[in-house]
Amino acid sequence: MPVLAESTTDFSKTEINAALTAEQKRHLLRDMIRIREFETGAFEQYQKKKMGGFLHLYIGQEAVAVGSVSLMGDNDHVITAYRDHGHALAVGMGMDECMAELFGKRTGCSKGKGGSMHFFAPDKNYWGGHGIVGGQTPLGLGLAFGLKYKGLKGCSMCFLGDGAVNQGAYHESLNLAGLWDLPVIYVIENNGYSMGTSQKRSSAFNTCLAERAAGYGIIWDVVRNGSDLYEVREVVGRAVERAHAESRPTVLEISTYRYEGHSVADAKHNKQTLQEGYRTKDEIEHYRKNFDPIGNFSEKLIQEGVTTEEEIKEIRKAAVAETRASVTFADQSAFPTAEDLLTDVYSEVDHNTLAGRTGRHFFND
Amino acid sequence: MRTITYRQALNEAFDEEIQRDPNVFLIGEEVAEYDGAYKVTQGLWKKHGDKRVVDSPISESGFIGMAVGASMLGLRPVCELMFWSFYTVAWDQIANNAGMVRYMSGGLINCPIVIRGPANGGTNVGATHSHTPENIMATIPGLKVVCPATARDAKGLMKTAIRDNDPVMFMENTMLYGLEGEVPDPADGDFTIPLGVADLKREGGDVSLIAHGRSVLIALEAAEILSAEHGIECDVLDLRSIRPLDEEAILETVAKTSRVVLVDENKPFCGVSAQIAALIQEKAFDDLDAPVQRVCSIDAPAIYSPPVEKEQLPTARRVIDKVLSII
Numbered sequence: 001m002p003v004l005a006e007s008t009t010d011f012s013k014t015e016i017n018a019a020l021t022a023e024q025k026r027h028l029l030r031d032m033i034r035i036r037e038f039e040t041g042a043f044e045q046y047q048k049k050k051m052g053g054f055l056h057l058y059i060g061q062e063a064v065a066v067g068s069v070s071l072m073g074d075n076d077h078v079i080t081a082y083r084d085h086g087h088a089l090a091v092g093m094g095m096d097e098c099m100a101e102l103f104g105k106r107t108g109c110s111k112g113k114g115g116s117m118h119f120f121a122p123d124k125n126y127w128g129g130h131g132i133v134g135g136q137t138p139l140g141l142g143l144a145f146g147l148k149y150k151g152l153k154g155c156s157m158c159f160l161g162d163g164a165v166n167q168g169a170y171h172e173s174l175n176l177a178g179l180w181d182l183p184v185i186y187v188i189e190n191n192g193y194s195m196g197t198s199q200k201r202s203s204a205f206n207t208c209l210a211e212r213a214a215g216y217g218i219i220w221d222v223v224r225n226g227s228d229l230y231e232v233r234e235v236v237g238r239a240v241e242r243a244h245a246e247s248r249p250t251v252l253e254i255s256t257y258r259y260e261g262h263s264v265a266d267a268k269h270n271k272q273t274l275q276e277g278y279r280t281k282d283e284i285e286h287y288r289k290n291f292d293p294i295g296n297f298s299e300k301l302i303q304e305g306v307t308t309e310e311e312i313k314e315i316r317k318a319a320v321a322e323t324r325a326s327v328t329f330a331d332q333s334a335f336p337t338a339e340d341l342l343t344d345v346y347s348e349v350d351h352n353t354l355a356g357r358t359g360r361h362f363f364n365d
Numbered sequence: 366m367r368t369i370t371y372r373q374a375l376n377e378a379f380d381e382e383i384q385r386d387p388n389v390f391l392i393g394e395e396v397a398e399y400d401g402a403y404k405v406t407q408g409l410w411k412k413h414g415d416k417r418v419v420d421s422p423i424s425e426s427g428f429i430g431m432a433v434g435a436s437m438l439g440l441r442p443v444c445e446l447m448f449w450s451f452y453t454v455a456w457d458q459i460a461n462n463a464g465m466v467r468y469m470s471g472g473l474i475n476c477p478i479v480i481r482g483p484a485n486g487g488t489n490v491g492a493t494h495s496h497t498p499e500n501i502m503a504t505i506p507g508l509k510v511v512c513p514a515t516a517r518d519a520k521g522l523m524k525t526a527i528r529d530n531d532p533v534m535f536m537e538n539t540m541l542y543g544l545e546g547e548v549p550d551p552a553d554g555d556f557t558i559p560l561g562v563a564d565l566k567r568e569g570g571d572v573s574l575i576a577h578g579r580s581v582l583i584a585l586e587a588a589e590i591l592s593a594e595h596g597i598e599c600d601v602l603d604l605r606s607i608r609p610l611d612e613e614a615i616l617e618t619v620a621k622t623s624r625v626v627l628v629d630e631n632k633p634f635c636g637v638s639a640q641i642a643a644l645i646q647e648k649a650f651d652d653l654d655a656p657v658q659r660v661c662s663i664d665a666p667a668i669y670s671p672p673v674e675k676e677q678l679p680t681a682r683r684v685i686d687k688v689l690s691i692i
Contacts, residue, residue, distance in 0.1 A: 142434015359561015
């Protein structure tokens with residue numbers, strides 16, 4: 001069971017959060033609600049068999065993506081693993097292209113070639129969406145290397161789950177990040193379970209997973225309450241500043257919780273007793289009730305007089321309508337054709353360059 | 366024309382491309398201060414400095430994955446695997462990230478990376494260091510694979526590989542590094558060779574020997590002997606590039622001679638020559654006067670024992686025997 005704890009500090013008063021305008025705060029709340037509604041809608045469509053494969057829902061973790069992404073400037077980049085819808089919407093991808101991708105349609109963000117785990121939007125500095133656990137961690141390092149090579153002041157935020165910290169690629173990346181002072185921020189979204197295996201049963205550690213960074217000479221920090229968007233912004237903000245000002249890496253561990261299974265095919269996540277599954281209904285209910293990022297932030301903004309119950313209802317209504325519209329868009333879009341199988345494989349072929357026209361690239365009939 | 370070694374030819378290609386494009390950099394284990402484990406990058410760090418020639422720790426998955434990420438931002442990394450055999454520890458980064466990111470992003474992302482190094486047996490370094498994974502790389506749509514046999518081809522193809530907008534797996538050979546060959550002088554202009562164009566390295570009308578990499582030299586040796594001792598004249602076609610593949614050149618030589626022996630340092634099962642044989646039977650069945658024959662490495666892990674390893678790889682003797690069996 002993860003260890004989310006109520007913040008003892010009021011992070012709304014820190015410099016980085018005090019600087020937010022009322023409009024910006026409402027926008028952050030709206031972004032979280034849009035992710036929640038989009039995924040709730042996607043889950044419904046999954047159950048209606050509108051899509052195949054996996055669907056890894058981010059519901060419960062929204063404050064992590066929205067809080068982190070809200071700190072991005074022009075030269076800051078994001079990359080994540082397969083639980084990627086939240087980050088995609090947070091960077092500004094449209095619901096239409098995301099839902100259409102889930103439906104496997106040609107109008108999807110990856111033309112129906114990537115699926116749920118492989119959303120991309122390089123124009124928004126969003127580099128995926130990667131299916132192999134930990135496989136994105138060297139890529140995130142490469143974005144940071146590229147920034148430093150080009151002399152740009154920016155950072156690469158590379159998200160990973162608590163299961164990914166045990167992959168070799170991640171450790172190799174940490175060594176290189178520490179060795180070469182690369183402006184990468186590894187954000188471990190610790191939801192307590194690597195699929196169905198609890199942290200206790202999967203990771204050897206002393207006080208926390210982020211602490212392993214110390215062995216590589218990398219500064220690390222934790223967010224105890226990942227459902228508090230203000231706390232996320234404060235801690236991630238310090239890492240962004242470090243990356244920008246000193247070109248140094250950081251490892252962050254953000255305690256968070258997912259309400260749904262590892263993927264929707266996860267039948268054992270929500271049972272009455274631990275004997276039946278890997279976590280109980282009571283545990284899930286505890287987090288829903290006490291650590292819901294949207295509920296938490298809504299309450300704060302109402303207290304601050306930034307918004308009202310009524311306004312939040314309107315935001316939710318708009319997000320539901322936007323989700324419905326995206327389902328209609330996806331429904332009405334065409335599937336790719338068999339001809340589309342052979343595009344987007346080689347750049348030179350797609351652009352019909354001399355190189356693309358020389359020699360045989362594909363070995364079909 | 367001047368002659369330089371295969372090693373020098375590659376070195377010249379790197380030097381020219383580093384100067385031509387500020388996004389090109391070399392990275393790998395011992396490529397900079399040590400001058401390269403096989404001295405292929407000799408002098409380049411001294412000349413171009415830390416930014417353009419980067420020593421990496423022994424972390425193939427880490428630095429190759431990092432290079433893939435950097436290439437997504439528009440850099441053009443040239444990564445050295447000290448041995449191509451070490452692809453195994455970087456395989457996820459090569460196959461899933463370099464190979465698939467363009468497709469999975471619906472064409473939004475390019476990966477203009479080169480991964481290079483020696484891929485060969487024959488140097489008594491045992492099974493872990495003697496892999497020839499051109500067949501394994503070529504089975505991934507999205508990757509390109511190049512295997513030059515001569516100094517000239519090494520330089521011309523490397524320069525093209527670096528300029529290509531797709532990931533190119535470039536397979537060299539430690540037994541070729543010291544061999545000299547004619548390479549055009551840089552003073553005579555920019556010299557490149559396109560990927561996907563085979564080269565007929567010897568002409569003869571009786572039998573086609575088709576090969577890539579060092580096997581081309583084995584085929585040429587066999588062709589000399591066949592000519593001198595048996596009066597049999599061979600076409601020797603050097604594929605140079607496995608993917609893209611010069612299918613026309615293959616079909617042309619088969620149509621000309623009607624008899625084919627494929628020479629391939631891969632193991633026979635799913636080796637490159639298996640694909641070439643399938644292609645020939647599919648597209649040139651009527652041209653054939655004999656079954657397509659293959660000479661591959663003997664189908665076992667690479668043996669250490671020096672005299673036996675020589676026999677495990679394709680030899681001119683085995684090529685000659687195969688040719689004589691179908692004449």
